[in-house]
Amino acid sequence: MGAGINIGACRNPKLKKLAAGEKEALSHLRANIKPGERYVWIHAASLGEFEQGRPLIERIRRESPDTKILLTFFSPSGYEVRKNFPQVDVVSYLPFDLKSRVKEFLDIVNPRMAIFVKYEFWGNYLSELKRRGIPTYIISAIFRPSQVFFKPWGGTFRKMLKCYTRIYVQDERSKQLLAGIGIDNVTVAGDTRFDRVTDIMASCVKIPEIESFVDKNKLTLVAGSTWQPDEAHIIPYFNAHPGLKLVIAPHEVDENRIKDITDQLKRPYVRMSQTTPEEAAKADCIIIDCFGKLSSAYTYGDIAYIGGGFGVGIHNLNEAAVYGIPVIFGPNHKKFKEASDLIANGGGVSFSDNARFNEIMDRFVTNEKALADAGAAAGKYIKSNIGATDVIYANLFGK
Secondary structure: OHHHHHHHOOOOHHHHHHHHHHHHHHHHHHHHOOOOOOEEEEEEOOHHHHHHHHHHHHHHHHHOOOOEEEEEEOOHHHHHHHOOOOOOOEEEEOOOOOHHHHHHHHHHHOOOEEEEEOOOOOHHHHHHHHHOOOOEEEEEEOOOOOOHHHOOOOHHHHHHHOOOOEEEEOOHHHHHHHHOOOOOOEEEOOOHHHHHHHHHHHOOOOOHHHHHHOOOOOEEEEEEEEOHHHHHHHHHHHHHOOOEEEEEEEOOOOHHHHHHHHHHOOOOEEEHHHOOHHHHOOOOEEEOOOOOOHHHHHHHOOEEEEOOOOOOOOOOOHHHHOOOOOEEEOOOOOOOHHHHHHHHHOOEEEOOOHHHHHHHHHHHHHOHHHHHHHHHHHHHHHHOOOOHHHHHHHHHHOO
């Protein structure tokens, strides 16, 4: 694995950062881990998994402020954004899953426990943690029949599952799948992301530009983490419906992506980083071209569109649904339990073509009851699923 990443780093800036960070990881840890201290080690592959693990991190820090916490990442997109996260003591890249580096990592850190978030199955780490008798957990995990664990040739991966002291899964289906292959040390705790978005909502900050932008006589669509295929549906509908306002936050905010959007807009727009509340009030569209605003922006929306559903998968549905507004998303959502759940309870709607998107939007724009019912269903779904952090924390720390 390491050799492949090093070769790819020659052409890929992200891989270059990963290779450089991994190379320095052990020396970074030696310089920052205090000898004799026992750390709770929490590993998140990337930023999304970090947000899933964050409620537990913050709970540990709040309830047990003297506990030392090491946070590791595999991806630069997680490490670069959260390398100065104040709620932990040390942040580092995770050394590659090679036996020699795994042993050196564990010699340096000597964790009192290891906690992996959602999808992290590193064979050498898991076997060495088990050999050393270090309690090892995975939280907010979810399993599907299509995964390699449940295939006839998946024996090596099934052995990895047996290394965990306990597996905390999101749903009963995952527990049943694991039971079918002889894995019984499983607790259905739920998904900590529900706790995270509830915390975010509670600490939501006002955005003056959007406050002045919204019009009580018009509906506001907040489109978050969008890509070009998403915008191909959103923008034409917006252009054709003067009674609709649009807040759009592209997943990538470089100048080329912003230009992609502005070239398609036929109504007045402003950019968040370049406007004032007075100017925003005169616009029909606000482009969020900076980070850290989207989660609070959803509170101003009547309808949410979540991007990514025409690519590798949808982004964070719960971040919008927590505000009690319906969520719309593309077809690539099969790996996301919350998408299926929201569709089932009426709080979310998926589509695959422009005609269906227009139909969904027309229904919400013209039918006040349909809009209110879908929003209420989305909010109820979030409220009914909070509490995973409480279960996991009580199990791990006996409090």
